[in-house]
Amino acid sequence: MTDAVSQHTIMFRGTSGQSSMGRVNIKALSIRARSWRAIVRGAAGVIVTTFLALIPALHFVLVPIGLVLTALMVLSAFRSRTHLLGGSGPCPYCNHTITIFPRRATFPFHDVCEQCRRQVTVESSV
Numbered sequence: 001m002t003d004a005v006s007q008h009t010i011m012f013r014g015t016s017g018q019s020s021m022g023r024v025n026i027k028a029l030s031i032r033a034r035s036w037r038a039i040v041r042g043a044a045g046v047i048v049t050t051f052l053a054l055i056p057a058l059h060f061v062l063v064p065i066g067l068v069l070t071a072l073m074v075l076s077a078f079r080s081r082t083h084l085l086g087g088s089g090p091c092p093y094c095n096h097t098i099t100i101f102p103r104r105a106t107f108p109f110h111d112v113c114e115q116c117r118r119q120v121t122v123e124s125s126v
């Protein structure tokens with residue numbers, strides 16, 4: 001099964017009620033893609049935890065923390081069913097294009113306009 005990409009309309013909202021509309025691409029992850037992402041994150045966590053085991057004395061604390069964080073990263077990667085691939089839209093303050101970079105597809109989230117440096121809230125308009 002291939003992962004389906006769909007376009008969604010989003011709303012950029014300023015702190016004083018200004019708003020503008022934009023678009024993002026969201027990828028629905030198949031069970032295979034979610035499993036692969038979980039395996040990659042788990043492997044990265046185990047590698048980092050292995051290096052933490054080399055630190056004298058602190059490894060008694062750092063290794064358990066690393067293992068717990070690895071387990072949380074694996075669960076998080078497996079549970080996220082969608083991934084935001086990116087998008088853009090006009091800033092509600094200065095109308096400059098705000099580019100949204102790939103990230104977890106959870107709404108709302110905050111972003112900063114590169115032109116005017118003001119924070120905007122990005123909401124799904126669905």
Ligand SMILES: [Zn+2]
Pocket residue numbers: 091092093094095096113114115116117118
């Ligand atoms: Zn702006």
